[in-house]
Amino acid sequence: MSIDVDAFRERLVQERERLEHARETVNHTGSLSEETGDLAIGSEDHLADSATETFMRELDDGLDENAAHVLAEIDAALQRIDDGTFGACAVCGAPIGEERLAAVPYARLCIDDKRALERA
Numbered sequence: 609m610s611i612d613v614d615a616f617r618e619r620l621v622q623e624r625e626r627l628e629h630a631r632e633t634v635n636h637t638g639s640l641s642e643e644t645g646d647l648a649i650g651s652e653d654h655l656a657d658s659a660t661e662t663f664m665r666e667l668d669d670g671l672d673e674n675a676a677h678v679l680a681e682i683d684a685a686l687q688r689i690d691d692g693t694f695g696a697c698a699v700c701g702a703p704i705g706e707e708r709l710a711a712v713p714y715a716r717l718c719i720d721d722k723r724a725l726e727r728a
């Protein structure tokens with residue numbers, strides 16, 4: 609049994625780009641739209657509108673901090689791929705499981721240790 613590490617790497621990189629774009633978008637909205645006014649109404653800006661709304665919803669309620677957290681987790685997961693330890697639980701070393709990794713590709717704990725941590 610082996611994990612398709614390359615597929616996970618691709619997913620992680622894509623998720624990373626998406627999050628970074630979302631954070632940029634969030635950081636620019638608010639200040640930018642108010643300060644530059646009609647300058648912000650360019651074709652590029654218009655195209656980004658629907659995407660911005662989606663990201664804004666996702667990053668609502670202080671989730672920008674969560675995005676930063678997930679970005680750090682993604683970086684750590686990419687590092688584990690390079691180290692060859694990706695997919696192994698950080699606590700007990702057991703395989704995290706492909707199903708769990710499919711849901712959370714940057715998971716660092718097996719489901720048992722994750723639950724133990726949440727109970728603590």
Ligand SMILES: [Zn+2]
Binds near residue numbers: 698699718721
């Ligand atoms: Zn474990």
